[in-house]
Amino acid sequence: MITALGGAHEVVVRSSWPALNGALGGDSFDGCVVDADHPSCDEARSEIEAIRKRYSGLAIIAYADVTGELDYYNLGELGVDGVLLAEQHDAARIRNLVDQAMGANSAVQVASELEGRFGALGSRTVAWSIEHSTSDASVERFAAAMGRAPPGLVSALHRHGLPSPKTLLLWGRLLRAAAYLGRNRRTVEETAFLLGYSTASLLARAMKKNTGLT
Incomplete structure (x- = not known):
């Protein structure tokens, strides 16, 4: 586990629940992997x-x-963001699952903050775009996840004063990039690769054009 995550995350190990709670209360963490079978x-x-x-x-x-x-x-009922099977030993898959879980949690937080401003549809679409920003998220997949055909999603977004699906997908990537570069302390090169940009300069240009940040 440490080997799988150590290159991508700053890993802090705690061997008991009291020690974990102490660490969470004394510092800022983006995520934690917990043993759901220990001690019972x-x-x-x-x-x-x-x-x-x-x-x-x-x-x-x-x-x-x-x-x-x-x-x-039962695990979903507790509100966990991801499940890592005990039989899983592939480092790349472990990293991918942890990244997906962190993306899902970020999406929930952003959706909650945006609902008052953009309504239920706006918060759902932005949350989906964040959660799927590291995958091949096409407009067709996006629309299907919202229970609509692409033209129907475009119309619904327009009626609610929201931008196009392509723009929302871009928002998701940039919001995820901000999390990677800020809290997760990833490099621009790593972030660009994770979000599907072929070079770091393409990500930098997208951020400059859409946020003014470099």
């Missing part, structure tokens, strides 16, 4: 639930020995 499922469930209530902006990834759909349901 019931105790871990109680600890995860308490952490979720205290730190809504923290991405929680549960490391668990999942045996069926009910296990996923």
